[in-house]
Amino acid sequence: MTVGPLLTTSPLPTTDGWAGWTVQPASTGALLHAVGLLVPHDGQPVRNVQHRPDRWALLTLVSGAVRRGLPVLAWGTGAALAGRVLGAAIHTGIQGEGGQMEGEENTAEEWAALPRTAHAERWLAEAPLLWRAGAVTAWAGEILPAALKLEFLTRLKTPTPRMPATPLEHLGGEEILRPLLADFYARARADTALGPVFAAHVSDWEAHLEAVTAFWITMLGGQAQSGGPPWRGNLNHIHAPLGVRGVHLARWLTLFRAAAEAHLSPDAAQLLVSRAEAMGARLGQKRAGASAHSH
Numbered sequence: 422m423t424v425g426p427l428l429t430t431s432p433l434p435t436t437d438g439w440a441g442w443t444v445q446p447a448s449t450g451a452l453l454h455a456v457g458l459l460v461p462h463d464g465q466p467v468r469n470v471q472h473r474p475d476r477w478a479l480l481t482l483v484s485g486a487v488r489r490g491l492p493v494l495a496w497g498t499g500a501a502l503a504g505r506v507l508g509a510a511i512h513t514g515i516q517g518e519g520g521q522m523e524g525e526e527n528t529a530e531e532w533a534a535l536p537r538t539a540h541a542e543r544w545l546a547e548a549p550l551l552w553r554a555g556a557v558t559a560w561a562g563e564i565l566p567a568a569l570k571l572e573f574l575t576r577l578k579t580p581t582p583r584m585p586a587t588p589l590e591h592l593g594g595e596e597i598l599r600p601l602l603a604d605f606y607a608r609a610r611a612d613t614a615l616g617p618v619f620a621a622h623v624s625d626w627e628a629h630l631e632a633v634t635a636f637w638i639t640m641l642g643g644q645a646q647s648g649g650p651p652w653r654g655n656l657n658h659i660h661a662p663l664g665v666r667g668v669h670l671a672r673w674l675t676l677f678r679a680a681a682e683a684h685l686s687p688d689a690a691q692l693l694v695s696r697a698e699a700m701g702a703r704l705g706q707k708r709a710g711a712s713a714h715s716h
């Protein structure tokens with residue numbers, strides 16, 4: 422799996438190690454493929470940005486990242502920006518000045534009140550020093566503590582486990598597959614080459630549709646909503662006595678493609694058709710082999 426870059430809204434000190442992550446300048450387009458967004462302290466205004474289109478653009482960018490649920494690590498004025506995006510009031514005046522751990526334990530000149538959706542993990546007088554809201558981690562101090570940075574990077578590398586989507590889910594599930602197959606078999610029955618073969622062998626169309634639906638659900642890694650058993654069988658054995666020829670197979674695939682394209686996005690249709698083509702190739706091979714023997 423390719424991992425997108427980590428983005429930053431302002432340049433980071435070159436001495437900063439980002440544990441091998443490629444850190445690139447943030448842009449709205451780049452957000453789509455990013456793994457996370459850094460909003461460093463830049464000392465620029467947060468509350469009063471009327472005459473600063475660049476600051477408006479930045480607020481829009483950070484808001485885009487938050488809406489997408491992209492992991493955001495913001496500190497100093499960056500944390501104030503993130504707070505503003507989340508609807509918090511912006512306060513002016515350094516909190517905790519003159520503390521022992523200067524830098525780490527002060528807020529930036531501008532800092533955000535606790536956003537409504539956030540919870541604070543540390544306070545510094547009235548200021549939330551470390552707070553989190555969804556995928557946003559904000560540190561009100563100008564200097565980002567190393568531990569926080571490390572924690573953020575570690576979580577980027579271990580994405581929350583998610584079952585990979587099955588091809589069936591990509592297509593839109595059983596509720597998309599069923600009407601597609603019904604449509605396909607309607608086309609096949611009306612076709613001059615295929616129709617007679619089906620007419621000769623299928624009398625119970627409901628049962629046939631159930632069988633092919635179960636077949637496709639199983640092939641696409643899914644499970645029937647009805648909780649029915651996975652399809653088991655041997656396509657070659659099933660088709661061997663039907664007198665299926667190359668011309669049938671080509672027609673079958675053409676109609677299948679037409680039905681897929683009528684019901685699915687181009688990407689999803691391609692996925693389904695390529696599965697059918699792979700199976701068709703095997704059906705074709707076996708058939709050619711069998712007829713070679715019989716002659």
Ligand code: HEM
Binds near residue numbers: 656663669
């Ligand atoms: C990639 C191509 C094809 C696929 C994936 C496919 C798939 C299937 C499946 C899953 C079944 C039902 C199996 C079951 O009952 O459990 C079936 C049955 C059948 N197929 Fe195909 N098929 C293909 C090509 C063709 C072609 C080219 C024909 C020619 C007209 C054809 C005619 C039939 C017929 C008549 C049956 C019913 C057999 C019976 O119940 O006696 N199939 N097919």
